[in-house]
Amino acid sequence: MSTSTGTAAAAPPRRAARPRADALRNRERLVTAAREMFVESGPQVPLDEIARRAGVGNATLYRNFPERADLVHEVVLSLMARVAERAREAAEQESDAFAAVRRFAHAAADERVGALCPMLDGDFDKEHPELRAERERLEEAVHGLVVRAQEAGRMRADVSVVDLMVALFQLTRPLPGTACSHMDRFVHRHLRLFLDGLEAPARSALPGAPATLEDLRREACGA
Amino acid sequence: MSTSTGTAAAAPPRRAARPRADALRNRERLVTAAREMFVESGPQVPLDEIARRAGVGNATLYRNFPERADLVHEVVLSLMARVAERAREAAEQESDAFAAVRRFAHAAADERVGALCPMLDGDFDKEHPELRAERERLEEAVHGLVVRAQEAGRMRADVSVVDLMVALFQLTRPLPGTACSHMDRFVHRHLRLFLDGLEAPARSALPGAPATLEDLRREACGA
Amino acid sequence: MSTSTGTAAAAPPRRAARPRADALRNRERLVTAAREMFVESGPQVPLDEIARRAGVGNATLYRNFPERADLVHEVVLSLMARVAERAREAAEQESDAFAAVRRFAHAAADERVGALCPMLDGDFDKEHPELRAERERLEEAVHGLVVRAQEAGRMRADVSVVDLMVALFQLTRPLPGTACSHMDRFVHRHLRLFLDGLEAPARSALPGAPATLEDLRREACGA
Amino acid sequence: MSTSTGTAAAAPPRRAARPRADALRNRERLVTAAREMFVESGPQVPLDEIARRAGVGNATLYRNFPERADLVHEVVLSLMARVAERAREAAEQESDAFAAVRRFAHAAADERVGALCPMLDGDFDKEHPELRAERERLEEAVHGLVVRAQEAGRMRADVSVVDLMVALFQLTRPLPGTACSHMDRFVHRHLRLFLDGLEAPARSALPGAPATLEDLRREACGA
DNA sequence: CATGAATGAGGGTTCATTCAT
DNA sequence: CATGAATGAACCCTCATTCAT
Numbered sequence: 001m002s003t004s005t006g007t008a009a010a011a012p013p014r015r016a017a018r019p020r021a022d023a024l025r026n027r028e029r030l031v032t033a034a035r036e037m038f039v040e041s042g043p044q045v046p047l048d049e050i051a052r053r054a055g056v057g058n059a060t061l062y063r064n065f066p067e068r069a070d071l072v073h074e075v076v077l078s079l080m081a082r083v084a085e086r087a088r089e090a091a092e093q094e095s096d097a098f099a100a101v102r103r104f105a106h107a108a109a110d111e112r113v114g115a116l117c118p119m120l121d122g123d124f125d126k127e128h129p130e131l132r133a134e135r136e137r138l139e140e141a142v143h144g145l146v147v148r149a150q151e152a153g154r155m156r157a158d159v160s161v162v163d164l165m166v167a168l169f170q171l172t173r174p175l176p177g178t179a180c181s182h183m184d185r186f187v188h189r190h191l192r193l194f195l196d197g198l199e200a201p202a203r204s205a206l207p208g209a210p211a212t213l214e215d216l217r218r219e220a221c222g223a
Numbered sequence: 224m225s226t227s228t229g230t231a232a233a234a235p236p237r238r239a240a241r242p243r244a245d246a247l248r249n250r251e252r253l254v255t256a257a258r259e260m261f262v263e264s265g266p267q268v269p270l271d272e273i274a275r276r277a278g279v280g281n282a283t284l285y286r287n288f289p290e291r292a293d294l295v296h297e298v299v300l301s302l303m304a305r306v307a308e309r310a311r312e313a314a315e316q317e318s319d320a321f322a323a324v325r326r327f328a329h330a331a332a333d334e335r336v337g338a339l340c341p342m343l344d345g346d347f348d349k350e351h352p353e354l355r356a357e358r359e360r361l362e363e364a365v366h367g368l369v370v371r372a373q374e375a376g377r378m379r380a381d382v383s384v385v386d387l388m389v390a391l392f393q394l395t396r397p398l399p400g401t402a403c404s405h406m407d408r409f410v411h412r413h414l415r416l417f418l419d420g421l422e423a424p425a426r427s428a429l430p431g432a433p434a435t436l437e438d439l440r441r442e443a444c445g446a
Numbered sequence: 447m448s449t450s451t452g453t454a455a456a457a458p459p460r461r462a463a464r465p466r467a468d469a470l471r472n473r474e475r476l477v478t479a480a481r482e483m484f485v486e487s488g489p490q491v492p493l494d495e496i497a498r499r500a501g502v503g504n505a506t507l508y509r510n511f512p513e514r515a516d517l518v519h520e521v522v523l524s525l526m527a528r529v530a531e532r533a534r535e536a537a538e539q540e541s542d543a544f545a546a547v548r549r550f551a552h553a554a555a556d557e558r559v560g561a562l563c564p565m566l567d568g569d570f571d572k573e574h575p576e577l578r579a580e581r582e583r584l585e586e587a588v589h590g591l592v593v594r595a596q597e598a599g600r601m602r603a604d605v606s607v608v609d610l611m612v613a614l615f616q617l618t619r620p621l622p623g624t625a626c627s628h629m630d631r632f633v634h635r636h637l638r639l640f641l642d643g644l645e646a647p648a649r650s651a652l653p654g655a656p657a658t659l660e661d662l663r664r665e666a667c668g669a
Numbered sequence: 670m671s672t673s674t675g676t677a678a679a680a681p682p683r684r685a686a687r688p689r690a691d692a693l694r695n696r697e698r699l700v701t702a703a704r705e706m707f708v709e710s711g712p713q714v715p716l717d718e719i720a721r722r723a724g725v726g727n728a729t730l731y732r733n734f735p736e737r738a739d740l741v742h743e744v745v746l747s748l749m750a751r752v753a754e755r756a757r758e759a760a761e762q763e764s765d766a767f768a769a770v771r772r773f774a775h776a777a778a779d780e781r782v783g784a785l786c787p788m789l790d791g792d793f794d795k796e797h798p799e800l801r802a803e804r805e806r807l808e809e810a811v812h813g814l815v816v817r818a819q820e821a822g823r824m825r826a827d828v829s830v831v832d833l834m835v836a837l838f839q840l841t842r843p844l845p846g847t848a849c850s851h852m853d854r855f856v857h858r859h860l861r862l863f864l865d866g867l868e869a870p871a872r873s874a875l876p877g878a879p880a881t882l883e884d885l886r887r888e889a890c891g892a
Numbered sequence: 893c894a895t896g897a898a899t900g901a902g903g904g905t906t907c908a909t910t911c912a913t
Numbered sequence: 914c915a916t917g918a919a920t921g922a923a924c925c926c927t928c929a930t931t932c933a934t
Contacts, residue, residue, distance in 0.1 A: 057920040167413045171393050190390045197420020204415050280895040503899040613859045616840050636836045638873050643866020650861050726916040
């Protein structure tokens with residue numbers, strides 16, 4: 001993302017927090033390196049490797065992200081933001097409601113959204129306000145796509161936004177040891193098959209699903 | 224296991240390998256423990272934990288499986304064998320051709336076939352003859368299901384057995400940190416959606432896919 | 447100590463816990479090395495150094511003492527036991543009651559009892575039953591010496607066992623960077639001066655002191 | 670500090686060093702913060718913590734004290750100066766010669782003179798001229814007290830100034846993990862007992878001791 | 893052969909010290 | 914000059930793998 005409003009509060013225009021000339025650049029390099037390596041090799045890659053790939057010393061990483069979970073947090077946020085952006089783009093640029101869903105799904109795959117799955121492990125604080133907010137932003141964007149398609153009669157009505165997202169995450173999850181470029185073909189094939197299923201009229205009855213990711217979380221914890 | 228050791232401590236046939244009484248039992252306990260823990264926590268669980276769960280000393284594990292990859296190898300074989308068995312059962316017990324495909328997919332999910340994905344990582348020798356053989360046996364069984372359904376006009380003709388299997392693996396892959404019992408509901412939902420898509424007539428044109436897992440592999444390596 | 451009843455329960459004569467041929471030797475080497483290095487350089491010496499000095503790999507140290515505090519615990523126990531032994535010897539071998547106190551104090555200095563002070567820092571569990579028991583054993587032994595000397599009119603009556611022990615710990619505490627052999631002369635000088643003060647009639651009025659180390663601890667925490 | 674900077678931002682005398690306004694204030698804040706933290710937690714506290722407590726950036730600390738040893742050096746000097754001052758005060762304000770010794774000892778304890786012990790560790794240059802000079806000033810002041818008391822027949826004649834100072838350092842050394850306020854009571858108890866011993870006639874024969882701290886050092890190094 | 897113990901290489905983290913603004 | 918950030922060496926600890934009983 002190169003637009004300056006990507007994640008959250010843009011830099012305050014005047015003073016307030018002055019000296020951040022290259023420190024900010026390092027932080028961003030670290031997040032980028034981490035995202036790439038998390039996508040390639042999962043979130044348990046050695047932190048030293050990330051630092052090396054970012055071209056900084058390991059302690060710089062620790063200054064910015066005291067715990068590994070902090071780095072994961074940041075990468076998750078940034079990935080979610082990129083994916084939400086794709087959802088908004090899809091809504092804007094496709095007139096056909098289901099075409100927008102398709103476009104979003106394939107764009108999300110290209111962002112490697114599936115890499116989020118293994119990041120949700122471990123000590124990671126899933127209830128952090130920032131994360132919850134980003135999750136809701138993402139969900140809202142996708143929810144818009146789904147509802148529009150369903151109201152237009154272009155998509156099975158018994159499929160919730162949660163179904164779409166979880167399946168999307170799983171189908172695009174990186175297969176370890178497989179060259180990304182090669183997997184792409186498969187991933188897009190499977191998305192197409194899956195989406196074909198969503199477009200067609202229902203062939204089998206589905207029980208109710210959670211309506212939001214929050215509900216899913218609550219169910220999971222409650223059970 | 225399909226070998227003829229059903230009668231446990233049968234008399235040693237000739238003289239080659241005498242003590243099989245509990246050595247064999249240990250080996251099997253280890254594979255079972257490993258499969259359970261790999262499914263629960265991924266294939267990088269500490270080996271000592273597996274030995275403890277199996278109730279043997281860690282060195283016993285190493286005697287049977289000198290490297291971690293050997294243990295993974297064995298677990299992969301055993302999982303594949305179980306899944307192939309499910310495919311054969313489905314073929315036998317369902318008269319409707321697509322119902323057999325459905326039955327197989329859901330049964331494979333219950334065997335946690337998705338746990339295979341993270342096991343294919345690392346130093347694991349994917350070309351080992353035993354593995355290749357088991358893979359072919361599995362593929363053959365599933366291939367039968369697919370062809371039958373397609374010839375009966377009950378399934379999209381442009382979907383290969385590889386599509387089915389890779390998507391099945393991905394959709395049933397364990398989500399870390401999620402209670403299994405809870406995920407089950409989702410996994411089966413998504414399978415149903417995906418299978419609905421396979422059952423319906425094609426809505427979008429798919430390019431050609433590899434016909435077998437071997438082809439997939441060859442493509443992947445070649446690229 | 448080479449007597450086999452030094453610390454606690456001697457090895458069970460027959461079976462019960464069989465295989466401990468050299469593991470026990472390693473454990474003891476570790477405690478010895480740790481005691482020496484703690485005395486020389488304080489309890490925050492690198493654990494790897496201790497392992498090297500003991501002639502074992504570092505992981506062996508961790509197997510026996512999962513946390514650094516466990517090693518400190520053990521060394522404290524062993525030091526206290528040695529010092530208590532000196533107190534008992536002094537009681538036996540000196541007929542004059544105050545001579546016994548003197549003998550004990552100087553013997554305790556030779557055991558480097560002052561090195562205990564910096565070990566009581568940090569995460570160390572001071573309420574562990576074993577430690578409390580050893581503390582009481584030590585205190586009891588010294589208490590005997592003090593009471594006997596006071597009842598014989600050979601020692602100031604307003605001095606408690608706690609006074610003696612804390613002052614003894616402090617006066618014999620290792621001075622960093624000072625060759626031990628050289629310090630010895632000073633330590634023993636100061637002990638003599640201090641003990642002379644205890645033997646002489648009181649020159650100044652002392653307020654009440656805690657009667658036991660437990661009391662001291664309780665006061666310290668309560669305040 | 671005894672330099673003539675009492676009037677703070679006085680006009681720079683010649684031209685040599687202009688900016689002393691806040692640079693000097695920073696330096697002093699650092700030494701004060703360091704003294705407090707060294708006394709509380711020993712001389713190995715992280716230097717960043719000291720800078721934070723002093724309210725300056727860490728690099729400012731390094732500008733003033735390029736190595737940790739330089740900071741220790743300065744703190745030792747300042748502590749010794751304060752203690753020497755107490756010795757002079759005691760000589761002035763007590764008419765009884767031994768009362769002056771007592772007053773000094775207890776005042777030194779309140780200055781936490783015992784915290785000097787752990788500062789004498791490590792790379793610290795004990796032969797630096799400034800340090801040597803300050804040591805001699807301190808020793809001279811205490812020497813005056815001791816000699817006066819001994820000549821008045823109020824103190825054992827076989828006790829040297831070195832004995833007094835080393836024992837004083839040790840008895841007042843901070844016990845880690847113990848609330849300072851609580852220790853105070855004990856420290857003063859022990860000082861009283863020790864001083865009682867110095868006041869009383871000798872009960873045991875002491876061999877000769879070094880006459881000055883220099884002698885002690887020389888012996889220590891020579892051995 | 894089975895076992896518990898030993899090993900050492902490697903990852904995580906802290907902190908003294910140096911650099912760039 | 915003052916500052917925050919950067920650096921790398923060192924320490925703690927885990928775990929795959931090997932050894933001795």
